[in-house]
Amino acid sequence: MHQAPMIWQFTKMHGAGNDFIVIDGVSQPIEMTPERARALAHRQLGIGADQILLVENPSHPEADFRYRIFNADGSEVEHCGNGARCFVRFIHEQRLSRRNPLKAEIATGLIILEEKENNSVTVDMGLTRFDPAALPFDAEDLSHCQAHEETLWNLPLPNAGTAALSVLAISNPHAVLLVDNIDTAPVAEQGPLIESHPRFGNRVNVGFMQIINRNQIRLRVYERGVGETLSCGTGACAAVATGIRRGLLDSPVNVQTRGGQLTVEWDGTRLQMTGPATTVFSGQVDIDKLVKDFCLQDE
Ligand SMILES: N[C@H](CCC[C@H](N)C(=O)O)C(=O)O
Numbered sequence: 001m002h003q004a005p006m007i008w009q010f011t012k013m014h015g016a017g018n019d020f021i022v023i024d025g026v027s028q029p030i031e032m033t034p035e036r037a038r039a040l041a042h043r044q045l046g047i048g049a050d051q052i053l054l055v056e057n058p059s060h061p062e063a064d065f066r067y068r069i070f071n072a073d074g075s076e077v078e079h080c081g082n083g084a085r086c087f088v089r090f091i092h093e094q095r096l097s098r099r100n101p102l103k104a105e106i107a108t109g110l111i112i113l114e115e116k117e118n119n120s121v122t123v124d125m126g127l128t129r130f131d132p133a134a135l136p137f138d139a140e141d142l143s144h145c146q147a148h149e150e151t152l153w154n155l156p157l158p159n160a161g162t163a164a165l166s167v168l169a170i171s172n173p174h175a176v177l178l179v180d181n182i183d184t185a186p187v188a189e190q191g192p193l194i195e196s197h198p199r200f201g202n203r204v205n206v207g208f209m210q211i212i213n214r215n216q217i218r219l220r221v222y223e224r225g226v227g228e229t230l231s232c233g234t235g236a237c238a239a240v241a242t243g244i245r246r247g248l249l250d251s252p253v254n255v256q257t258r259g260g261q262l263t264v265e266w267d268g269t270r271l272q273m274t275g276p277a278t279t280v281f282s283g284q285v286d287i288d289k290l291v292k293d294f295c296l297q298d299e
Helices: 033-040 083-092 187-195 231-247 287-296
Strands: 005-017 018-024 049-054 067-073 102-106 109-115 121-124 146-147 150-156 162-170 173-180 204-211 218-224 227-229 253-257 260-266 271-277 279-286
Touching: 005 083, 018 109, 018 253, 033 049, 033 231, 049 083, 049 162, 067 083, 083 102, 083 109, 083 121, 083 231, 083 279, 102 227, 121 173, 121 227, 150 287, 162 187, 187 204, 187 218, 187 227, 204 231, 218 231, 231 253, 279 287
Parallel strands: 018 049, 067 102, 173 204, 218 253
Antiparallel strands: 005 018, 005 279, 049 067, 102 109, 109 121, 121 271, 146 150, 150 162, 162 173, 204 218, 218 227, 253 260, 260 271
């Protein structure tokens, strides 16, 4: 007996050029899998995106919604800062809730999302942890030095020198390198080697930060599970927090990314990021047909 196609409604959005497929899993029955995420995110065979964002009913008593994130490689991850701004915009545009600010449940607790009068969105990014075990990062026997409050780990890379890394978790794992000029930074060479280095048990996002002055940086990020993106929200927060701990930056910091500007504030406890959220188009997809065609082609 022919089964009715499973049609998913979706909305394509971006936050400073970091692009997403946003799916309402409250009003429609969505069962996301790594394979479905890979097929949806594929630039030629699917819709194309850096991440898939899924809105679900919460399990946390104080949360309005659950916020789930899947990278283009299908891996489900703990946080996505640019995505969080699109998440609240989507919820309001789809009339899933009028509440503003909203509380969203992520892997490590709650984040607070607020649409501002000027159409930007501010996110209270939640828990930030600096101990290597939080990533996890195996720092055992690794040479390191102290830069102000920050520990810099010297990570030898095969045929690509040694990277002096700050490491931290904005719920998701980040490694940050200081470079003189992001336009000539070894993002393509060192990014993938660090992203999948065995000392990072769940891989890592890799940020290359150029300091312009104490309140301004330029940033490129080689993202875990995606590659280099035009912008990375948690990466911007990671860069600012480590820059402040190194005594090189003062809050608030303007973060220039290839896809747009973000503002990050950090008082040593609360990390807040403000930036744009853009809705591009909405559509629908026969998910089983997409995956079937993707698997045939992708073999
Ligand atoms: N690639 C990240 C998830 C998306 C983060 C980024 N798009 C952001 O805006 O924070 C990870 O694997 O942890």
